[in-house]
Amino acid sequence: MDRKQVTIQDVAREAGVSTATVSRTLSKPTVVAKPTRQAVLRAVQKTGYQVNHLARNLRRGRTGSVIALAPNLANPFFSQILAGMSEVLSARNYGLLIADTQMGPDPDERLRRYLAAGAADGLVLFDGSLSPAALDVPGRPPVVAACEWLKVDLPSIRVDNAMGAELAVAHLADLGHSRIGHVTGPRRNVLARTRLAGWRDAMTRRGLDPREGWVFEGDFSMDSGAMAARRWLAAPDRPTALFFASDEMAVGFLGEARRADIRAPRDVSVVGFDNIEVAAHLDPPLTTIRQPRTLIGQRAAALLMDLIEGGDGAAFESMVEVDLILRDSTAPPPPPAPAGQASSKAAGAA
Template sequence: MTEVRKTPTIQDVARFAKVSTATVSRALSNPDRVSEGTRARVADAIRVTGYTLNQAARSLRQRTARTILVALPDIRNPFFSSILEAIEREATNRGYGVLVANLFLARAPAQRLQDYMLSNRADGLLLLDGSLEVSALQALATAPYSVPLVVACEDIPNSGFHTVLTDNVQAAERATRHLIDLGHRRIGHLLGPENNVVARDRLAGFRKALQEAEIPLRQNWLLRGNFEMESGFAAAAHLVSMQERPTAIFAANDESAIGFLSGLRQHGIECPRDISLVGFDDLGFAAHYTPPLTTMRQPREMLGRMAAEALIDLLEDVDPERGQLRIVLNSELIVRESTGRPPKDAEA
């Protein structure tokens, strides 16, 4: 006799989690009203009973939300503005709404994303943050949650996720080579955050360019930074204290580069007369600062559009035979007035 397995219900989840069915319902529909510990118990009960698998599958078939969730590390960062605009434009054109989760405010960002998806407020996740724990994201993307997931901007190596990003290593190499072609041999790097994959990739590109040009890497010319203007300002003060200084700096992003320029100016050091500087991103203010900043322009609008397109294609099963998607877009060197030849007395 064939045993017929009973479809798991919300009552099963409540019994397993030792809470009321009303609490389970709140955890799914309005997780902010439920404590973190209770949400974790409910999520565990859902995983064990298989309840979410049935509910999520039905929601995706019916497209009840027709909304994608965009999760980013810090909404205050101007880098994300044009990416978000492009995502929203593409989503709107295809009949989807957009929710934004600012992970900067979350103590447990992976848990917050799980709460969003369990509540069926969004059909899929577009993640612009590569710092989250891979195992938590893989759990979200597989049964019983099975959340369609696309990663953009920041790579998550060896994760198997669909990814859309720019060529950080190669672009950093081209930025550094621009300084080398101008005649610089004493070149430093203003770093990004130590644990950020983008910062690590840009450091790798910087190292590669120096190595190919047979220019030694000076460890004391790797200036600590965190992608913020304040860190660039502090790096400038550190550089001024050096007895021997580089004649050029490649900064890991435009914000820290602008802070660096401002700090140099306070000490009477002029760019590019005394030191050349290259940034990364080509944010809106880069062309309007004094001097206008030479930088690597990321195709942010294209990145946002293609990432949204990839996620919605997954939701609509446009190409069921497609394997892992990985799109790498090329950045462009934009030469402005912050770079020039090294001072005559500093040329090697």
């Protein structure tokens, strides 16, 4: 591997100028006389010179890249977000490093290392479970929180999860449902908690009962949705409609429910959260709350860029809105069953 790297020296020699002039030609061409500039560019062509970013960055005191830190890279949820970030960053010639916080033994220590000098010029955090203390690195670069994160006051891009819950409950209540349940994400997850709280508020606001027995714990995964289906089926006084904290859980629920010959929206109305790609292709197509993930990535990157360039980020912080995508998994509640059946209590809700 004899990579005989072409350096700025080679170009300078070839063009008969100093390295300073070569450098200037490449970074601030206007300041160089035209004939000189042309000679330099010719020499660059001839030698095939490519700037060595390592050296440039060391000199400039920046790395030219930022890190996106996610709790689980394998989660396809992040792919669109990363694509959004990459779009904004690459337009500015910044690199995008990705890392998984939950991979090693000590996530906090990993974060601290990524904040060390020379690792990156900034960082976007998607993992709300990291401890705020890990951010306490002297001279650390700017950090953007792209998750709800209650404990620390970081510049952030937030998704309006409360609004999502409100839209879901409003839609179901408008259809005539009063027994509206909720399938949650993991208890410790802040997103999950906000959606749960949003469901409670939306129910209460309408004089509906946000009953504890109508809350089914999940962890965002399809499997946990399938499990929720089994618990829902066994519940004595089960809701006629369910708002899921993720589409994946709704998918798992629908698949499992179907095995018990329960169909949406005939037997139960279902609203998801995220609008993952498959949602439109299910049977029935899933009504859901859409999160604009590409936008989240773009916004997070733009905010970080502003911070890196010395801005205060104020103009870039934002609450990303969500909206209801109406499909076919919701309908008015089924008519009350005759007395003596498991769902008899539904009569009271009509």
